[in-house]
Amino acid sequence: MRKGIIKLIDWDRLGFEIAYEAGNGQEALDILKSEKVDVIITDIKMPVMDGIELIKRVSEKFENKPAIIIISGYNEFEFAKAAIKYGVNDYLLKPIDENELIQTLEKIKTRILSEKEEYKKKELFEYVRRNSAFIKALELQNNDYLVSSSKDGVKKYLGISKQEAFQYEDDLTIYEKLMETEKSVNTKYSDKCIEIKCYWDSYFNLLFVVNTIQGYTKNSLIKQVFDEIRDILNLQAIIVQEYVSNQKIHVLYKQLLRKFNFVQFYEKSGIIEASEIGEFEHYLEDKKLSKELIRLIEEKRFEDINIKISKFFDECHTNKVSPEVIKGYILLAVLEIIDYFEAYQMLETDSIKLIFRSNIQRSKFLDGIIGILNQIINYIDEDSKFNGSSFMKKIELFIKENYNKDITIKSIAQQFYINPIYLGRMFKKHFNMPFNKYLHLVRIENAKRLLLKTDMKIYEIAKEVGYSDPDYFALKFEEYVGKSPSKFRNSVSANDG
Template sequence: MIKILLVEDEIFMRKGIIKLIDWERLGFEIAYEAGNGQEALDILKSEKVDVIITDIKMPVMDGIELIKRVSEEFENKPAIIIISGYNEFEFAKAAIKYGVNDYLLKPIDENELMQTLERIKTRISSEKEDYKKKELFEYVRRNSAFIKALEIQNDDYLVSSSEDGVKKYLGISKQEAFQYEDDLAIYEKLMETEKSVNTKYSDKGMEIKCYWDSYFNLLFVVNTIQGDKKNSLVKQIFDEIRSLLNLQAIIVQEYVSSQKIHTLYKQLLRKFNFAQFYEKSGVIEASEIGEFEHYLEDKKLSKELIRLIEEKRFKDINVKLSRFFDECQNNKVSPEVIKGYILFAVLEIIDYFEVYQLFETDSIKFIFRTDIQKSKFISKVMEILDQVINCIDQNSKFNGSSFMKKIELFIKENYNRDLTIKSIAQQFYINPIYLGRMFKKHFNMPFNKYLHFVRIENAKRLLLMTDKKIYEIAKEVGYSDPDYFALKFEEYVGKSPSKFRNSVSVNED
């Protein structure tokens, strides 16, 4: 609503103007009334007014003097409409040099008044828009200069405005929604937040400046004149900002002009990421978080998760992850370290089960998000593991006995070749380590032992059914070294190949 100050010494004239039109429908409000120029000036010194409608001839201070004083004493002067009679027209023309270009002749015509108000409303709207753009431009320019100085570590620029007796506080936060909003809209929101808080706390010797860097981090610098109870006021200010911008947490620390603000900025960002990851809320003193670990001892998480997936203990997977994160939180492990560790574990699981199609999923990319919280992170990791489990269930080669029968048949048909678990895994497009585990579980023995068993059984058959020499039989069943063949044969049968052949021949006789 556009606020009007109506200045008219004749009270009946004032009331008549007020009742002449529907001001509210036109977007105006007669907010204040005055009987002369002096009363009007007193009101203007304490109240914000958009339009002055004033008579010319008035006691104490007439309209011309009022307009002159307004022109000289107020930087953002209101729009002015003069009410004049025919014999006062020369006075009205004299007022034009003070910026008046709207005037109405008495008696006031209703339509003429409404047309004049519409012109003023258009002009005020345009002026407000221009002022807002200029104000926003200045804010963006200031923000860019500060962030640039922060990035190139120009601490001289950053602390040049510090004064004796002034305490400075740096606060850091992030608003996830800002990533999806228009930049100018964000700057405007920050500027309005800054103005709102400064208006509320200016009389308490407090000043805030809001900044926004290229990584969507919000920075708040609070200057306060030192004194009693200032620390509690600083927290109130940060709470106000948190509420206005809907922020989960703000990390705050006092700094002095000799302190490198760039270094402090980096430290607070790490602490904020820690607080955000572990879902802490409120205004948090940096000292409450302290330092945290940048190293995570290898706890073989991937191997334990692989085992749980193989054993189909799906509920235990979530429990294992939750305990792992709780332990990391208790030991104050940096979120960046955790994310890197989890990513490596997930990739090991994907490689182990050879489900490489999952590597490019949005869930994998989500791990790299800087603003993700612990609960969401666990949920996303579980999504990936669920996909691994689904891939295993849907792929017939992982369905136990039917797949192992194919492996068994392949070995019996190719036992005399240079077979290894790796070569068989390549043949069936499966991870060799995983195949080795499946093999041992199905046959109750390792692959190498099973291969020797098959070869020895076929060697026994050839020893009994043919007259081939032992070295020929060794080569035929897959042993290039006859001595090694004889050694393995005796290990499995309990006697050498020649004694085995002879003992059977004697028995038959």
Template sequence: MFKILLVEDEIFMRKGIIKLIDWGRLGFEIAYEAGNGQEALEILKSEKVDVIITDIKMPVMDGIELIKRVSEKFENKPPIIIISGYNEFEFAKAAIKYGVNDYLLKPIDENELIQTLEKIKTRILSEKEEYKKKELFEYVRRNSAFIKALEIQNDDFLGNSSEDGVKKYFGISKQETFQYEDDLTIYEKLMETEKSVNTKYSNKGVEIKCYLDSYFNLLFIVNAIQNSKKNGLVKQIFNEIRNLLNLQTIIVQECISYLKIHTLYKQLLRKFNFVQFYEKSGIIEASEIGEFEHYLEDKKLSKELIRLIEEKRFEDINVKISKFFDECQTNKVSPDVIKGYILLAVLEIIDYFEAYQLFETDSIKFIFRTNMQKSKFLDKVMEILEQIINCIDENSKFNGSSFMKKIELFIKENYNKDITIKSIAQQFYINPIYLGRMFKKHFNMPFNKYLHLVRIENAKRLLLKTDMKIYEIAKEVGYSDPDYFALKFEEYVGKSPSKFRNSVSVNEE
């Protein structure tokens, strides 16, 4: 609702104007009433008014003087509508030079008043939208300049961490949902948060500035005039920011005079990643975190997990990993170190159980590069291990000589067709990479070599026992190209198909 200040000395005239139209339906309300210009000025000193409707002739201070004072004292003065009688028309014209928007003649026409208000509302909305755009543009410009200086470590731009008579507090946080929102939407939220907090604490000697870096980290700088009572107030302000932006954690540190802003930024960012990973919440002083370990003693986690998987003690795997994470948290091990260690352990388990077909290495590495919290990271690790376990269970169905005999029989019955390890795997509902490895282990040779041997043995039989031409035999055993058949035959037998046939015939004579 747009708030109207109605200035009219005649009480009955005021009440008549109030009842003349449905103000609420138009988006307005008569929020304040005054009997003369002096009363109106007192209201304007303490209250925000969107529109002034004023009579001209009034005691103490008339409408013309009121309009003049408003024009002089208020930079962003509200739109003004004059109510005048015919004999006051010259006064009304004089008021135009002070930026009066419109005037209405008494008695006020209902439709004319509505049209005037609609016109003013359109103008107010347009001006607010334009002002908001300019405000947002200025905020984005300021943010970009600061972040650029921060990233390239421009000390001249950033200045020292503290100034005479002012304490600076630096806070870092992150809002995961911001990664999926439009940049301008994020900037608008930060700008509104900044305005809201600064307005609320304007009389407390503090000021905040909000920033967004290239990785969606939120940075907050609070300037506070030094005194002994400021620390509690600063924490209160950071809590206000946390609630407005729905943040789980903000890590905060008072800036030390010798410390450059970019150095403090890097330190706090590492500590924030630590508290975010371990899912701490609230306003956390950086000093509470202290330093954390960048080294993890090799606890042979992969060997322990492999043993549990082989012993089918699947319920103990989660317990083992959870305990590992708890120990890391107690010892304050860096999340990056933990992720690297777990990645290595997972790759060792995949290699041990030959479960390469389940994952692409790059996709696994991507999972471990993301800034997940500990619980989500643990879930993702368990998800990967569960896939490996399921793969082992599935593959166990195909282990043993009985299954490979089925494969062998299938090849001997279909060797002359266009078969591949992939097509056979589809026939038997098994992963082709796993089948290829199992085939090589069972027959001591890869599938393609085995298939050539079967085809060549059958070709030798046809060469000896039939009068079929060589190109016919090639096609019969599965080679569409006679030259390629001859090449492979000589490779495996040591002589061409024709020489093989002739040599055997000579020996028989």
């Protein structure tokens, strides 16, 4: 009968897998003590232990008991009553009806999946709540909360890392990844007396707390645990330090963050003990980098600029200069270069903000600096290339021919192959007003002409001169003319009359 049920239906298609078989209730109970299953299908009349005794034991012993289907040739009230008492999901009579069994399994599957989803949501909620409480305690420096779980004989390790991709992912997705990482590693190392907890702070930093029995776990195994975390979450590096009960964990957290910033800036990889980093140099002797870069820019030795900056970073790495000090020094150098070449519009670009970004890698930082210097070089070239009034006449003619289209200073700059920031500054200097104001004036003058010379409706005129929103057109018209389009048309008509 058991073999027949296994062959009766397509279990894979239904989303089930036959995990175990047992010849009687005792064999089944022995399996269930060590293995977790979702569904039990059992007969009632069996040797050693019958089905009623089996479902009774399962009901008493297992908190999250599997779904149970009874298959029996006995259509008796006492059996049905016992089945109800112990929460049996269905009671099917022999001979087995294939469709009836499939319907029962599909109902059970729907319920199991729903329960698993609810359990996962509850589990995730509890994880987020725990994470928030820990990070809040860390920020408020509530050390009592942070070390409350510490016991004699337990060694603790704190690891810190960062996953740049997490900045672009949904928060709950990240929490789920961390929760699954935690469960996976704890399951793998449960027999080694190791427990990890993963946290995520408001600055996208990842924190890992590892507890282990003192004297039992070797340092090599701790490194192996952190390597496991690193592989699962695809991290470049984790910086690790053991902490003892007399330490303040929030102080250790800040120390490790500074060291991790150093590790990340210089693109080190692997599991790094904090003691390997040592202390930083928080002072940088003025090497007049800005003066040397200015000379190279003037001499148009562009390749040497990259070499010079790379060499500067190598020296800082050798001398263990803090990344924050390097960024401050470079920022000052860039500002001095901008001031020297009077390229003040560079201060308005997003690129300059790169200097202030924390936790950035050396290669990205270097690319950003080179990018800013290239903009300065382009600015110098454009300043000599587009400084004549004949060029601005071309711009003026282009606007008068295209004022009714969706044009911007950026689109015009692309049309004439010029830096938009530089064009904006030249435009304001030449026309004594910003581009947007000039464009409004051109459009309003053409609107006035259409109001006087045609019978077009106001919304049609608005669209004709480049305004998609008639209300906005009316607002700008009144701002520049002093009266609404309709009043302007009526007042001129009245004067003519």
